[in-house]
Amino acid sequence: MEMDDVNQLAAHIRDNGYYRIGVDGMSGVGKSTLAASLARLLGLSHINLDNYLDKGRGGFRDYLKYEAIKQNASELECFVIDGVCLLSVLEKAETSVDCLVYVKRMSYGCWADEADCEVQGDVEVYIKNQRNSPIGHFIEGAETSLGTLGLDEEIIRYCAKYKPHLKANIFYLRKDS
Numbered sequence: 001m002e003m004d005d006v007n008q009l010a011a012h013i014r015d016n017g018y019y020r021i022g023v024d025g026m027s028g029v030g031k032s033t034l035a036a037s038l039a040r041l042l043g044l045s046h047i048n049l050d051n052y053l054d055k056g057r058g059g060f061r062d063y064l065k066y067e068a069i070k071q072n073a074s075e076l077e078c079f080v081i082d083g084v085c086l087l088s089v090l091e092k093a094e095t096s097v098d099c100l101v102y103v104k105r106m107s108y109g110c111w112a113d114e115a116d117c118e119v120q121g122d123v124e125v126y127i128k129n130q131r132n133s134p135i136g137h138f139i140e141g142a143e144t145s146l147g148t149l150g151l152d153e154e155i156i157r158y159c160a161k162y163k164p165h166l167k168a169n170i171f172y173l174r175k176d177s
Helices: 006-015 031-042 066-075 086-092 123-132 151-162
Strands: 020-025 045-048 079-082 099-107 170-175
Touching: 006 031, 006 170, 020 031, 020 086, 031 045, 031 079, 031 099, 045 066, 066 086, 079 086, 086 151, 123 151
Parallel strands: 020 079, 020 099, 045 079, 099 170
Antiparallel strands: none
16 A cells, blocks of 8 residues: 555554554655654654664664663554664564554655665675765765765665565655655
């Protein structure tokens, strides 16, 4: 199911009795904005994974405070949680959602991040080719000075392993303005 209106999305979630909602997607697609809106419309708590991140370390999943995420999620009966690599984080924090919303960034009617989410062939070769391309899309650099993975590479590897776009209950289509 695809939706592009947050009010319709909230109504669908409410009508289907979902009470633990996850919002996943690529970096910068509007996950936190959507999650905050859903939490407000549904009267739920909002858990933003960025608030559990030891920032400036050059990655995401390795620098989250998993025990705090697990504790917060277990204390809340109902919530909206958002962040990149969400299924991996939920697995490590030993928690789950009953509805996964995957945010697709749409541009000119096409899914702008599809190539990164549905890598054909070896994911490491794809990343190497993107890194070496003069028009490579990696934002904020592919690697930090410490040689740790950049966020884009981490997300591409996550998508290849967890396939969140295939496990989503609902796609939220965020159109570029």
